[in-house]
Amino acid sequence: MNGGYVGRILRVDLTAGEISEQGLPSEEVLREYLGCYGLGLRLLYDMLPPGYMAADPENPLVFITGPLTGLDLPGNNNVTLVTKNFNTGFTVGRSHSHGIFGINMKKAGYDGMVITGKSEKPVYVCVRDKEVAIRDAAGLWGKDTHETEDLIKEEVGPEASVATIGPTGENLCVGALIANDRNHSFSHCGVGSVMGSKKLKAIAITGSKEIPVANAEGIRDLKKRWVKAMLRPGGRVELGSNQKTKRDEYRKLAAGRGFAGKNFTVNRLMEFGLGFNQHKLISKPCHGCPHACPYDCEIQTGPYKGYVATLSGGSENLEAAGALLGITDPALFVYLADQYDLLGIEASAAGCTIAMAIEAFEKGIVTREDTDGLELGWGDVEVAEKLLRKYAHREGFGNILALGPKRAAEAIGRGATDFAVHIKGSAMNLHDWRTTWSVLLSQIVGSGVSWPASGTDHRDEPDAGYPKLTDPLTHKGKAEEVRKTGIWKTASDCDGLCWSASWTVPGAFDLVAEGISLAAGWRYSREDLIELGERVLQLERSFNIRHGLTPEDDFDVSPRLLEAPRDGRAAGISIEPHIRGMIGEYYRLMGWDEKTGRPWRSTLERSGLGDVAKDLWG
DSSP: OOSSOOOEEEEEETTTTEEEEEEOOOHHHHHHHOSHHHHHHHHHHHHOOTTOOTTSTTSOEEEEOOTTTTSSSTTTTOEEEEEEOTTTSSSEEEEEEOTTHHHHHHHTTOSEEEEESOOSSOEEEEEETTEEEEEEOTTTTTOOHHHHHHHHHHHHOTTOEEEEOOHHHHTTOTTBOEEETTTEEEOSTTHHHHHHHTTEEEEEEEOOOOOOOSOHHHHHHHHHHHHHHHTOTTSSOOTTGGGHHHHTTTHHHHHTTOOOHHHHTBSOOTTTTTTGGGSEEEEOOOTTOTTOOOEEEEOOSSTTTTOEEEEOSSSHHHHHHTGGGTOOOHHHHHHHHHHHHHHTBOHHHHHHHHHHHHHHHHTTSSOTTTTTTOOOOTTOHHHHHHHHHHHHHTOTTHHHHTTHHHHHHHHHOTTGGGSOOOBTTBOOOSSOGGGOHHHHHHHHSSOSSSOSOOOSSSSOBGGGTBSSOOOTTOOTTHHHHHHHHHHHHHHHTTSSSOGGGTTTOTTHHHHHHHHHHHHHSOOOOHHHHHHHHHHHHHHHHHHHHHTTOOGGGGGOBOHHHHSOOSSSTTTTOOSGGGHHHHHHHHHHHHTBOTTTOOBOHHHHHHTTOHHHHHHHHO
């Protein structure tokens, strides 16, 4: 290979205690799937036949980088974990993370790592430049993600990247994540519980090898042009722009999309975020990226004064620790959001479940007798933290909460399912998307993995054909918006770069294609990227169908999400009268049978998935 790839995949069988290597697939297969989500999904599809649960030893953890991971480009650190979705139980699980985990993997000599089986006792995997060992982790079991990372680094060296689960993953709770490099995590699809089911506490990777690139001078020139495109006047990205929302104290969002306040009952929770400017934000940017998502926040007021939270991403985690639970003071919800990370749980999964419990208490559906004596109410950070710890450790009432929002509500009964917020039983990307219908539709027709498509009524997406925002509250054209932006988002999930480097950037298709060509020495075009995005979407749907998805599962949406908001820009307007028609239109545009949900044979063959067509149609 000329570059972009290092050529090897590490295999770890925890049942047998065996470590081996395998080569990458052929160049033809790499061109068809690239890496990250595309290549990982193809590997998972081929490895895992129907009939296995997410927690079964046969379900692999497939960590895969892309051809641009580790190269000197903005957002060069994407690594994707593909496995069966623990939260839904029958769809594919996709979770990206950043930091240096993927970069270290490639520098250690591996494009990916596939972990199968189950250890009899807690272990962690240590990788040092192709020196790989399975080590005892009994002393780490039960510890939070930060403490685990610190202890492993004491043992293997400070340069290691450590990905670890917390108590939530150890106890196989819905929504468990895998944290890495302090400010990052594989957050979605309950991947931490898949890892916990294997008794795998952590993975530590150190690498020192050079990552090959076919045209290094071309990559250097491309980086300059790419950053300039990201920082164009009037664009979404400014230097440190991810923290602009916090410094703005959420005033722009408050006046626009609003918040998921008090379990999606108050959109205009105007006091949420006020006072954020009092706290100290310390930027922890990823290499070469002006967006600067990761940051630390030192709390300056209140009972947690002096506490330093290590956070990242947009505002989903803070909204799930704050507005969703009626907690509006940043000094409180920043602290709670960090507890999510320490315990190893996705903020949306925990937040939506706890919010459902609070509303159930408010309605008299559950009482103090059910909640281990706790008085539940909005805005109470101390009670929220107690519920969170019960959830993570499956203690008392927490054993019900650990089922996640939908199943916990079913266990509680008495109408709690009417206000348990979920999609396909899984947590959603945590904002009030009832005000932004293309984003909401994309999550409804997705795999329960968050952000399957960007839509065009939240942000423009010029390369998908939408240079301006569309009407957020009409059903017209939304299925086409989701199809087009879904193809682009899915292709972006395969290249090895963080989505933030491409999202809303004009000409991003061409920049990515040029980057792949320069890295690998291929001739790769924007048309190849479009075909890639469609191919991977069709393969994703096929995996889901084989593992039990039916069309009715695409209508398994919380009634609360189909209600008209009581206030805000969508007050009194509901997507519910249109949702079946929107989903049907999306099926037709994607080339899927409306009765069975399967991609038509011709659809699959057109995408180069003839073998998959035989699996689905015989």
